[in-house]
Amino acid sequence: MAMLEVEHLRKSFGGLTATNDVSFRVDEGEIVSIIGPNGAGKSTIFNLITGVYRPDAGDIRFEGRSIVGKKPNEIVDLGIARTFQNLRLFMYLSVLENVLVSQHHKMRSTWLSAVLRTPAYRRQERAARELASEKLAFFGPRLMSFRLNQPVLVLSYANRRRTEMARAMATGAKLLLLDEPSAGMNPKETAEITQIIRRMRDEGGYTIVLVEHKMNLVGEISDRVVVLDYGQKIAEGDYHTVVNDPKVVEAYLGKKAETDEGAGAGPRETRT
Ligand SMILES: Nc1ncnc2c1ncn2[C@@H]1O[C@H](COP(=O)(O)OP(=O)(O)OP(=O)(O)O)[C@@H](O)[C@H]1O
Ligand SMILES: [Mg+2]
CATH class of the missing domain: 3.40.50.300 (P-loop containing nucleotide triphosphate hydrolases)
Structure with a gap:
């Protein structure tokens, strides 16, 4: 089909x-x-x-x-997930945060569990981070380690494109x-x-x-x-x-x- x-x-x-x-x-x-x-x-x-x-x-x-x-x-x-011809990233958020954003719709937590950082919330957050890192790792070591926490603003154009691709992959599409x-x-x-x-x-x-x-x-x-x-x-x-x-x-x-x-x-x- x-x-x-x-x-x-x-x-x-x-x-x-x-x-x-x-x-x-x-x-x-x-x-x-x-x-x-x-x-x-x-x-x-x-x-x-x-x-x-x-x-x-x-x-x-x-x-x-x-x-x-x-x-x-x-x-x-x-x-179905996509990347844009003219990138749509959050320039002041980090590489990791930009990829995490795409999983937000799947998180089943309330604002209260986030504030209280309940075990269930922390488990979900850890899983989301692992998935984001796994997708970023597709692009080699360049978006890992210290780069994970750098704002997208300081990345090269090519790295911004890679970050956007990782974000699309992390949606679960x-x-x-x-x-x-x-x-x-x-x-x-x-x-x-x-x-x-x-x-x-x-x-x-x-x-x-x-x-x-x-x-x-x-x-x-x-x-x-x-x-x-x-x-x-x-x-x-x-x-x-x-x-x-x-x-x-x-x-x-x-x-x-x-x-x-x-x-x-x-x-x-x-x-x-
Ligand atoms: N929102 C819109 N309002 C008016 N015209 C539009 C809009 N979006 C696209 N167009 C027009 O539709 C046509 C196709 O545009 P599109 O962006 O799909 O082309 P493309 O094949 O992606 O081109 P490129 O290779 O330059 O990216 C163009 O003439 C464009 O100006
Ligand atoms: Mg086009």
Whole structure:
């Protein structure tokens, strides 16, 4: 059974159709990449799946049940967590606290038990810390020891991205949606995060959908690739098939030709 089924999804903002009749499915244990030029509608798909936006039409099913109309926190509870293209971390909280935040919804304690620090509360807190450390350890020693207690503000951009991924993992989700996980990372860090995403699937048991611009990462780890352009799915298949598809080449080269001519240089739309 498919873990995620997106069917005939549509979303417009004013006159702009950001998602136009998009359908795809993700099976348990897969790594699926969504690619496409800037403004193609990749992040909008994540915003629709996670309940940030409500689709105008179409359906999204997770483990066979429709999640359309559910609130973002309900969708996390069902087992879908995400990271954002523009990170959403609490800059003045520590690395550990940022990851603990994601488990807060699962803690079954009252404010009184927290104030009194009852044994049950302390047990839950210890378990939450252990889980947070376990997820942070996926990224090697760099977020452990003294870094655990450093505010996110002092971290490198790459470490902030890693912290956000650990937070998504610690929600208890089965399906992770990663929006440009390698953005701001150098080639060495990108090669490393590629292997970590593979381990998140192989060892962590997560099913992963990622949005990426770096084709070497996409080519290396994707079981399947979905290509969007102007809100529509223009291709789907294994990496080599889609990157050689004339429609995909045109979508990318068309952008390059525009840029080369100087007409409409740069991204088609501003990033959100
Ligand atoms: N809340 C919104 N209000 C109005 N327009 C929006 C909104 N969110 C997205 N859009 C528009 O929808 C289109 C798709 O945006 P989206 O962010 O999904 O693209 P993307 O493929 O993620 O691009 P990028 O690669 O630059 O991140 C763009 O034209 C964008 O400006
Ligand atoms: Mg985006």
